């Protein structure tokens with residue numbers, strides 16, 4: 042998708058701090074962090090929302106959680122705890138329509154989220 046922010050970041054057309062680079066997913070630091078650690082785990086292939094993901098994407102989703110667990114350990118969150126969140130659609134607060142998983146940690150989280 043030529044006009045997609047995360048596709049542009051994946052291609053290197055827009056700079057971002059890449060903290061993980063795998064075969065099918067990469068991760069960056071969120072530009073507007075909501076916790077001491079706030080990373081975005083992003084499939085390299087463009088999907089607008091998680092509504093486009095299904096059984097055919099099992100390997101991709103597995104890779105997302107491999108990245109999440111690897112990053113949680115790297116950032117020292119695996120013992121204290123962390124949260125992985127996906128927003129789907131406008132009412133959930135999705136603002137970038139290229140699937141991404143937020144990984145948040147480093148502070149106590151509240152439930153339910155706002």
Ligand code: AMP
Pocket residue numbers: 046057069070071072073074081127128134135136137138
């Ligand atoms: P969402 O609202 O769930 O779609 O999440 C989009 C996230 O992307 C927000 O947390 C933004 O702060 C973040 N974001 C937007 N632009 C950039 C950028 N250029 N680099 C890193 N993160 C970004």
Ligand code: ZN
Pocket residue numbers: 042045046047048049086087088138139
């Ligand atoms: Zn995209």
